[in-house]
Amino acid sequence: MADRAAVTPEEVTQRTSWTFFIVKAAVAIITAPYRRTFKLYTWQPLREFRAAEGNRKLMTALARDFKTDKYAELQSVQVAASFCAGATLATLPWSRSQNGYWVADALWFSSLSCSIWAVITSIQTKSILDDLPSKEAMISSLPESEVQRMQRTILRYRKTPGISHWIMIFIWQFPSMTMSYAWATFLAGLTVYICNPFIRDAPWGIRHKVCTIAPTSPCCSRGCLPDTWPRTCTASVFYSEQIR
Known part of the structure; x- marks a missing residue:
C-alpha cells in the first residue's frame, strides 16, 4: 500500500481558512438580528477592557462606561421584550383553528418563550452589574484590589481568557439575543399566518x-x-x- 502523501503547510492553511470562513458565516447568520447591538454593547467594550489590562485609570473609565451603557441596554431589552410578549399573547388564537398552519403557532410560542427569557435574564444581568462599584466610586484613585475585582466580574478571568471568559461574554449578550429572536419569531409567525391561504393554495x-x-x-x-x-x-x- 502506498504511503499517504504528506500534507503541505499550504493545504493546512487553505483548509483552516475554509473552516474559519464557514464558521464565521454561520455565526454571522445566527447573530444577524442582534449583531450590531452585540458589537456595540458587549464585544467592543470587553475587547477594549482586555486591551487596557494594567492601566488602572483606563480600566476604571472603561468599566464605568460599560456599566452605564449595559444598564441602558438591559432596560431597553426589558421594555422591548415585555411589549413583544404582550403582542404575542394578543395574537395567539383563543381556539384551535382547523385551517390554521401549525408553524405560525410554533413561532409565536417560541417568541413568547424568548421574551420571558429576555426579561428574566436582563434582571439577573443587572444584579451582576450591581456587584461593581458605583459610578461615583469609579475614579482613577480606585484601589488596585477593586480594579482586579471589577476585571474578574466583567471578564471572568485573571491572567488569560478561558472558557469562563467566553461563557461570560455569552451571558452579557444573552438578553439582547433572546429579545431579538423574540421579535424575529413573532414577525415570522405573523407572516406565515397571513400567507396561510397561499401556503395551502386555498x-x-x-x-x-x-x-x-x-x-x-x-x-x-x-x-x-x-x-x-x-x-x-x-x-x-x-x-x-x-x-x-
Whole structure:
C-alpha cells in the first residue's frame, strides 16, 4: 500500500481558512438580528477592557462606561421584550383553528418563550452589574484590589481568557439575543399566518367576500361618477382562514 502523501503547510492553511470562513458565516447568520447591538454593547467594550489590562485609570473609565451603557441596554431589552410578549399573547388564537398552519403557532410560542427569557435574564444581568462599584466610586484613585475585582466580574478571568471568559461574554449578550429572536419569531409567525391561504393554495370562494359597500354620497346620484362605475362595490379580503 502506498504511503499517504504528506500534507503541505499550504493545504493546512487553505483548509483552516475554509473552516474559519464557514464558521464565521454561520455565526454571522445566527447573530444577524442582534449583531450590531452585540458589537456595540458587549464585544467592543470587553475587547477594549482586555486591551487596557494594567492601566488602572483606563480600566476604571472603561468599566464605568460599560456599566452605564449595559444598564441602558438591559432596560431597553426589558421594555422591548415585555411589549413583544404582550403582542404575542394578543395574537395567539383563543381556539384551535382547523385551517390554521401549525408553524405560525410554533413561532409565536417560541417568541413568547424568548421574551420571558429576555426579561428574566436582563434582571439577573443587572444584579451582576450591581456587584461593581458605583459610578461615583469609579475614579482613577480606585484601589488596585477593586480594579482586579471589577476585571474578574466583567471578564471572568485573571491572567488569560478561558472558557469562563467566553461563557461570560455569552451571558452579557444573552438578553439582547433572546429579545431579538423574540421579535424575529413573532414577525415570522405573523407572516406565515397571513400567507396561510397561499401556503395551502386555498381556492377563491364566495366565503372570502366579507362585506358589501354601497356608496351613500349624493355625488353618486347626481352623475359625478361615470356611468360605468358600479353602484355597489364588493370588498373581498383574503383571510388566513375561511369565514364560515
